[in-house]
Amino acid sequence: MIARMAWRNLWRRKRRTLITVASISLGLACVVFFLSLAEGVYAQLVDDAVRMLAGHVTVEHESYRDAPAVDLVVADASSLRRRIEGVEAVAATKLLIAGQGIARSGRGAVGVSIVGVEPQVEAKTSPLARKMIAGRYLESGDESLAVIGSALAERLGLTPGNKLVIASNDRDGNLVERLFRVSGIFKTGAEEIDGYLVEVRLADSRGLFGLGADDVTQLGVLVRPGYDPARLREQLAAAIGDAEIGRLNLAVRPWQEVIPELAAFIRLDRVSDHTFQALLVVLVLSTILNTLVMAVLERERELGVMLALGTSRGRLATLVLVEAAILAAIGCTAGLALGGAVSGLVQVYGWDLSSLYPNGMTLSGLALSTTIHARVSAHKLFVIGALVFAATVILALFPAFRAARVSALEGAR
Amino acid sequence: MIRMGWRNLWRNRRRTALTMTTVGFATAILVLTQALMHGMVEGTARNATDTFVGEVQVHAPGWVTDRSFYNSLAAPRPVLAALAEAGLPAAPRAYGFGLTARANKSAGAMFWGVDPAAEAGAFDLPASLERGSFLTAAASREVVLGRKLARSLEADVGSEVIAVVEAGDGSIGNELFTVVGILQGLGETADRSAAILHSDDFNALFVAGGRIHEIAVNTRGAVAPDRLEARVVALARDADVRTWRELLPMVSDMLGVLDASLWIFSSVFLLAAGLGVTNTMLMAVYERTHEFGVLKALGTPPLRIAADVAVEALLLAVVATGIGAGAGTAGALALQRWGIDTAAWAGSTSLAGVAFDPIWRASFSLGALTTPVLTMWLVCVLAAVYPAASVARLRAVEAIGRT
Incomplete structure (x- = not known):
C-alpha cells in the first residue's frame, strides 16, 4: 500500500x-x-610493464631482490619451466638473465642493465619488440647482437651495425668484456628503459656472466587472459613444490614486489x-x-x-x-x-x-x-x-x- | 528592486535557506577540488625542481647534448656572485664519469662535486636520504651514493668504496671514500649512477681545478618562471640557460597529461554541481507558480516577473556563493597547511624521475574562486529565469489553479 x-x-x-x-x-x-x-x-x-620485464609472477633466487647479482641464479630452469607450464592459468614463461654493466663506444660510457632474453619468446610477449625505431629486434641466431634504447644510442652515438663493448663482472667477480654489434634501437618513451636497457640473447649473456647452460636469474610467468594474476603466485608455488623451492633457494614473487615503484x-x-x-x-x-x-x-x-x-x-x-x-x-x-x-x-x-x-x-x-x-x-x-x-x-x-x-x-x- | 528581491527571499525562509545551503555547499566543494587539483600539479612541479634540478640551470653552450668533462662554464664565479647578490639561491656542480668498486663488485658512476652549504640553501637534496647523512661542510673523503648504485656495490653507510677516474690532466685518479649516506629514490639516472662528493674532494680526485659544469638556480616558486629565466639570462651572458621544463621534458609532458585529466575532472564537477543547483532552483521556482499567477492577475507584465525572479536568484547566488567560497577557502587553506598524507596508503613513490612528497597539499589562489563562483551565479539565474518565464507566459487563471 x-x-x-x-x-x-x-x-x-x-x-x-x-x-x-x-x-x-x-x-x-x-x-x-x-x-x-x-x-x-x-x-x-x-x-x-610485466610483459617487458619479468612477468606477472617472477621466480628468482630468494636473495636476488636485496642485492641483484648474477651469481644468485635459478638453476635447473628448464625443468622448472616444464612444471610451471603445466599450470592452467599460465599463458607463457620467459627466461631472463639480468645483470649490470657498462656499455662503451667511441663516444663515451654509460652504466646499463644487460638483460639476456629468448628472442622468439620476447617477440611474442614483450611490447619492446614492437617499439623498434631502427634496425630490427633480436632473432634466435643472432650471436653477439644487441638491441638498445634510443636515449642510450644517442648518448653513445650508435646506429644499427655499430659496435659497442659491454663490461661487467662475471659470477666470480672477475672483470669481463665482450664486443656486441647493434641490431636495432627501440623507443618506449620511458627514460629508465630507453636510457639504460641493453637486450642480448640469453646464450650471449650466459657467456658474458659465466653462467651454466641451465642458469637464469629470473623465470617470468605471464597469466592467461581471464585468469586472476593475484592467485597465480600460490598456484605456481604449489606446482613447483616446497621441496624444490627449498632446494634451489627460490622465491616466487608477484609483480608488486618486483616493480614496487609501479x-x-x-x-x-x-x-x-x-x-x-x-x-x-x-x-x-x-x-x-x-x-x-x-x-x-x-x-x-x-x-x-x-x-x-x-x-x-x-x-x-x-x-x-x-x-x-x-x-x-x-x-x-x-x-x-x-x-x-x-x-x-x-x-x-x-x-x-x-x-x-x-x-x-x-x-x-x-x-x-x-x-x-x-x-x-x-x-x-x-x-x-x-x-x-x-x-x-x-x-x-x-x-x-x-x-x-x-x-x-x-x-x- | 533589489530590496524587494531581498524581502521576497526572506518571506519563505526555509526554502531560501535550503536552496542557499545547496548552492553554498556546491561552491565550497568546487573551490576545494580546484585547490586540490592545482596543488597536485604544483606539487609535481615542486617535486621535480626542489630536490636538485632547480627551476633554471646554467651550463656551457653544448653541455646538454655533449656532457664532456672539458665542456665546463667559462666564468662560473662571477655568475655565482651575481646570483648571490640578486638574492637567487643557486648551487654550483661539477660532473665526472668514473668507476666505483667495492670488494669484487664494481659499477660505473657519475661523480658530482657539490658545495654542501649551497645545496642545503637551495635544494632538498641534503635531506633526501634513505639512510645515513649528507656530506659535512668540510671535505673529508665522504661520498653519498644513489640507491641502486649502492645496491650494485652492496655498500651501506660506513662502507668504503674505491673511485677510479680519468683525471682532467690525463692521469688516473684513484681514491678511497667512506659512504656516509644513501639517497632515496630520485629517479633512474641519480639512483643508478650518482656518487656525490664534496667539491674539494672532487677537485682533488679529478685534478679539476675548480671546474663548474652546472649552476642550478632554485627560488622555490618565489620568482615567476619567465622572470627568473630572463634574470638569469641577463646575469649569465655567453652561457646556456635552460628551464626545468626543457631539462625534464618528460615530467613537463606528464604535467600536461595531468592538467588535461584534471580539466576533465573539474568539468565533471561543474556539471554535477550545476545539475544539482538547477534542480533546486527549478523546484523552488515551480513551487511559486501560484504566486506568479496572482501577480499576473494583478497586471504585472511577464517580463517584470522574470526580471524579479532573476534578481532574486542572483541575490541568493551571491550570498550563497559568498558563504560557500568562504567555507571552501577555509578548507583549502587547511589542506594547504596540513595536506593529506598519502604515505599511509601508497608509501613513497618516484615517477618518471621525480621523487614524490607523500603529503598532498592543496594550493589556493584567489583566481581559483572565479570559475566556481561565476558558474554558480550563471546556473542559478538561468535555472530560475527559465521556469519563471514559462510560468509567466501562462494565463493567470491557469497559473493560480496549479499548486
Whole structure:
C-alpha cells in the first residue's frame, strides 16, 4: 500500500522526480566512468610493464631482490619451466638473465642493465619488440647482437651495425668484456628503459656472466587472459613444490614486489582518484538531500491532512523513506547502466587520445598507448551503487522525521 | 528592486535557506577540488625542481647534448656572485664519469662535486636520504651514493668504496671514500649512477681545478618562471640557460597529461554541481507558480516577473556563493597547511624521475574562486529565469489553479 502510494506521489511531481533521478544517475555515471577509465589505465600499465620485464609472477633466487647479482641464479630452469607450464592459468614463461654493466663506444660510457632474453619468446610477449625505431629486434641466431634504447644510442652515438663493448663482472667477480654489434634501437618513451636497457640473447649473456647452460636469474610467468594474476603466485608455488623451492633457494614473487615503484604509483594515484570521487559523491548526495527535504516541506499541508485522517506518524515517515528509496533505486540503476555502458564501449573500442597528446603519454616512466581502454568491474559497480543507495536512504531519515512531526492543524489551515 | 528581491527571499525562509545551503555547499566543494587539483600539479612541479634540478640551470653552450668533462662554464664565479647578490639561491656542480668498486663488485658512476652549504640553501637534496647523512661542510673523503648504485656495490653507510677516474690532466685518479649516506629514490639516472662528493674532494680526485659544469638556480616558486629565466639570462651572458621544463621534458609532458585529466575532472564537477543547483532552483521556482499567477492577475507584465525572479536568484547566488567560497577557502587553506598524507596508503613513490612528497597539499589562489563562483551565479539565474518565464507566459487563471 505504502509502496504504491509513494510511487504515485513521485509521479504526481513528474518534473521534480525526473530531475532528481537525472542528477543521481549522471553523478553516479561520472563516478563509474572515471573509476573504470583509471582501472583500465592501471591494467594497461601493469600489463605492458610485466610483459617487458619479468612477468606477472617472477621466480628468482630468494636473495636476488636485496642485492641483484648474477651469481644468485635459478638453476635447473628448464625443468622448472616444464612444471610451471603445466599450470592452467599460465599463458607463457620467459627466461631472463639480468645483470649490470657498462656499455662503451667511441663516444663515451654509460652504466646499463644487460638483460639476456629468448628472442622468439620476447617477440611474442614483450611490447619492446614492437617499439623498434631502427634496425630490427633480436632473432634466435643472432650471436653477439644487441638491441638498445634510443636515449642510450644517442648518448653513445650508435646506429644499427655499430659496435659497442659491454663490461661487467662475471659470477666470480672477475672483470669481463665482450664486443656486441647493434641490431636495432627501440623507443618506449620511458627514460629508465630507453636510457639504460641493453637486450642480448640469453646464450650471449650466459657467456658474458659465466653462467651454466641451465642458469637464469629470473623465470617470468605471464597469466592467461581471464585468469586472476593475484592467485597465480600460490598456484605456481604449489606446482613447483616446497621441496624444490627449498632446494634451489627460490622465491616466487608477484609483480608488486618486483616493480614496487609501479605498485606505489598506482596506489598513490588511486588515493587522489578516490578523493575526487568521494567529493563528487558528497556533492551529488547533498543535492539529493535538498530535494528530499524540499519535497516534504512543500507537502506539509498534504501530510497534515493525512495525519488528521488518521494516518499514523510512523506511516508518514515510512512513506517519505519509501519515496526516497524508489528515487535512489531508479537513479542508481540508471546511473550504473549509463556509466557501465559508456565504460563498456570505451573498454571494447578504446578512446583515442592521440589528438590530445601528439607526443604520446608516459606514466611512471612507462609509455602508455594513446588509445585508452576502460576496465569495468561488476564488483566495483555493485559496491558504488549500493553505497549511493544506502547513503540516500540514510539521508532520507531527516525529511522522514520531519514528516512525522507535522501538525494536523497545519493541514487544516 | 533589489530590496524587494531581498524581502521576497526572506518571506519563505526555509526554502531560501535550503536552496542557499545547496548552492553554498556546491561552491565550497568546487573551490576545494580546484585547490586540490592545482596543488597536485604544483606539487609535481615542486617535486621535480626542489630536490636538485632547480627551476633554471646554467651550463656551457653544448653541455646538454655533449656532457664532456672539458665542456665546463667559462666564468662560473662571477655568475655565482651575481646570483648571490640578486638574492637567487643557486648551487654550483661539477660532473665526472668514473668507476666505483667495492670488494669484487664494481659499477660505473657519475661523480658530482657539490658545495654542501649551497645545496642545503637551495635544494632538498641534503635531506633526501634513505639512510645515513649528507656530506659535512668540510671535505673529508665522504661520498653519498644513489640507491641502486649502492645496491650494485652492496655498500651501506660506513662502507668504503674505491673511485677510479680519468683525471682532467690525463692521469688516473684513484681514491678511497667512506659512504656516509644513501639517497632515496630520485629517479633512474641519480639512483643508478650518482656518487656525490664534496667539491674539494672532487677537485682533488679529478685534478679539476675548480671546474663548474652546472649552476642550478632554485627560488622555490618565489620568482615567476619567465622572470627568473630572463634574470638569469641577463646575469649569465655567453652561457646556456635552460628551464626545468626543457631539462625534464618528460615530467613537463606528464604535467600536461595531468592538467588535461584534471580539466576533465573539474568539468565533471561543474556539471554535477550545476545539475544539482538547477534542480533546486527549478523546484523552488515551480513551487511559486501560484504566486506568479496572482501577480499576473494583478497586471504585472511577464517580463517584470522574470526580471524579479532573476534578481532574486542572483541575490541568493551571491550570498550563497559568498558563504560557500568562504567555507571552501577555509578548507583549502587547511589542506594547504596540513595536506593529506598519502604515505599511509601508497608509501613513497618516484615517477618518471621525480621523487614524490607523500603529503598532498592543496594550493589556493584567489583566481581559483572565479570559475566556481561565476558558474554558480550563471546556473542559478538561468535555472530560475527559465521556469519563471514559462510560468509567466501562462494565463493567470491557469497559473493560480496549479499548486
